[in-house]
Amino acid sequence: xxxxxxxxxxxxxxxxxxxxxxxxxxxxxxxxxxxxxxxxxxxxxxxxxxxxxxxxxxxxxxxxxxxxxxxxxxxxxxxxxxxxxxxxxxxxxxxxxxxxxxxxxxxxxxxxxxxxxxxxxxxxxxxxxxxxxxxxxxxxxxxxxxxxxxxxxxxxxxxxxxxxxxxxxxxxxxxxxxxxxxxxxxxxxxxxxxxxxxxxxxxxxxxxxxxxxxxxxxxxxxxxxxxxxxxxxxxxxxxxxxxxxxxxxxxxxxxxxxxxxxxxxxxxxxxxxxxxxxxxxxxxxxxxxxxxxxxxxxxxxxxxxxxxxxxxxxxxxxxxxxxxxxxxxxxxxxxxxxxxxxxxxxxxxxxxxxxxxxxxxxxxxxx
Numbered sequence: 001x002x003x004x005x006x007x008x009x010x011x012x013x014x015x016x017x018x019x020x021x022x023x024x025x026x027x028x029x030x031x032x033x034x035x036x037x038x039x040x041x042x043x044x045x046x047x048x049x050x051x052x053x054x055x056x057x058x059x060x061x062x063x064x065x066x067x068x069x070x071x072x073x074x075x076x077x078x079x080x081x082x083x084x085x086x087x088x089x090x091x092x093x094x095x096x097x098x099x100x101x102x103x104x105x106x107x108x109x110x111x112x113x114x115x116x117x118x119x120x121x122x123x124x125x126x127x128x129x130x131x132x133x134x135x136x137x138x139x140x141x142x143x144x145x146x147x148x149x150x151x152x153x154x155x156x157x158x159x160x161x162x163x164x165x166x167x168x169x170x171x172x173x174x175x176x177x178x179x180x181x182x183x184x185x186x187x188x189x190x191x192x193x194x195x196x197x198x199x200x201x202x203x204x205x206x207x208x209x210x211x212x213x214x215x216x217x218x219x220x221x222x223x224x225x226x227x228x229x230x231x232x233x234x235x236x237x238x239x240x241x242x243x244x245x246x247x248x249x250x251x252x253x254x255x256x257x258x259x260x261x262x263x264x265x266x267x268x269x270x271x272x273x274x275x276x277x278x279x280x281x282x283x284x285x286x287x288x289x290x291x292x293x294x295x296x297x298x299x300x301x302x303x304x305x306x307x308x309x310x311x312x313x314x315x316x317x318x319x320x321x322x323x324x325x326x327x328x329x330x331x332x333x334x335x336x337x338x339x340x341x342x343x344x345x346x347x348x349x350x351x352x353x354x355x356x357x358x359x360x361x362x363x364x365x366x367x
Contacts, residue, residue: 027043027046029043029047029051030043036350037343037350038346038348038350038351040343040347041054041055041058041344042058042347043055045058050333050335053331053332053335054333054340054344056331057297057331057332057340057344058331058351059331060294060295060329060330060331061097061344062348063329064097064257065348065352067255067293069252070253070254070255071099071100071247071248071253071254072097072099072255072257073098073248073254074089074092074098074101074102074256074257074259075102075103075259075260075265075267075268076101076102076103076104076107076259076264077103077259077262077265078104078259078260078262078337079106079110079140080259080260080338080341081107081110081111081113081114081193082110082120082140082145083338084114084120085337085338085342086111086114086115086192086193088341088342090192090195090196091345091349092257092345093200094199096200098202098257099202100203100205100244100247101193101197101203102206102207102264102268103193103205103206104206104208104262104263105206105208105209105210105211105212106212106213108176108193108194108206109153109212109213110145111192111193112153112156112179112194113145113150113152113153115183115187115190115192115194115195116152116153116156116183116187116192117187118146119149120143120145120149121137122143123139123142136148138150150213153213153217154220157179157217157218158217158221159182160175161217161218161221164233166230166231166234169234169235169236169239170233170234170236171236171237171238171239171240171243172206172207172209173203173205173239173240173244174239175218176203176204176205177197177203177204179194180194180195180196180197180198180199181198183195183198184198184199203243203244205240205244205267207237207263207264207267208263209237218235244268245271245274248271248289249286249289253293254271254289254290254291254292254293255292255295256293256294256296257295257296258294258297258298259297259298260297260298260308260337261298261300261306261307261308261309265296265308269291269315269318271289271320272288272290272318272320272321273318273319273320275288275289276288276319290319290320290321291320292327292329293329293330294312294315294321294331295331296312296332296333297337297340297344298332298334298337299334299336302314311332312330312332
């Protein structure tokens with residue numbers, strides 16, 4: 001239908017019919033029809049703003065989980081284990097949805113606290129940070145990590161490192177495997193990321209390993225070994241890179257599930273450029289691979305210019321992701337992960353559990 005301008009200057013514009021244009025209608029969120037978390041998330045997908053992002057993100061995670069040819073890399077940054085989100089990650093591993101982890105070292109260290117039966121505590125804002133230091137409490141925003149917890153973690157690390165063959169070069173995925181093995185033997189009543197990863201054969205990479213309590217424990221161990229005339233343990237991060245790349249090269253399709261951003265996200269995403277450079281600069285006959293699926297939960301805005309806030313569309317220009325026009329499927333949620341992660345994962349697990357009565361529920365084999 002064409003409309004004329006009121007001043008008689010002629011035709012202004014032609015108004016379209018949204019139904020004929022096949023636009024997708026939104027729907028009011030009717031709580032009277034909500035019976036489960038999945039019901040809520042599906043309803044949110046038909047709303048707007050962050051609610052719609054969250055609903056669409058669940059669809060992406062479900063697609064990754066149901067794609068038997070998709071190898072899913074989960075990247076973790078921020079204080080997610082201090083914030084008590086570790087069992088969600090362990091559940092994703094246990095169910096075969098996540099096939100590799102790339103994390104900050106701090107997140108793994110605080111998770112090790114949890115996996116060995118220690119606790120984190122609520123912060124009392126009436127106590128000053130100076131007092132907390134004197135009392136041996138490390139503050140992470142509104143939560144406390146007692147220094148005694150980290151001393152207890154060091155005892156676990158000491159046992160693992162003492163059993164390490166000094167003739168074998170160490171890297172993060174090998175060390176995390178050894179820690180997981182120790183937990184499987186000595187923390188049978190506890191759940192944790194590294195324990196689940198060991199039991200399910202999921203490699204855990206920590207690219208910035210020295211930036212963590214675990215890294216400091218290795219450094220202190222080497223100082224003691226050197227002082228007593230023993231060989232220091234050698235650490236080579238390039239073994240992590242090569243193992244990660246060779247693992248992903250064996251897969252048919254790739255997905256990435258990112259919490260936060262930082263080094264874990266960038267290190268994981270640079271797989272595509274690394275393979276391309278090997279092909280282009282060194283002439284290796286290897287297939288060019290990019291991530292087919294991408295889901296990230298991170299509140300950082302794009303205009304700060306950091307990798308954590310950069311959209312997947314930007315990463316396409318770097319050769320890291322398959323464009324949507326070629327089948328790429330992405331979801332981006334700008335919300336605190338302690339809110340978004342439990343809701344999205346709970347909704348998807350409900351969907352997968354409903355499907356078990358209709359299918360045999362094959363577990364993906366990605367080794």
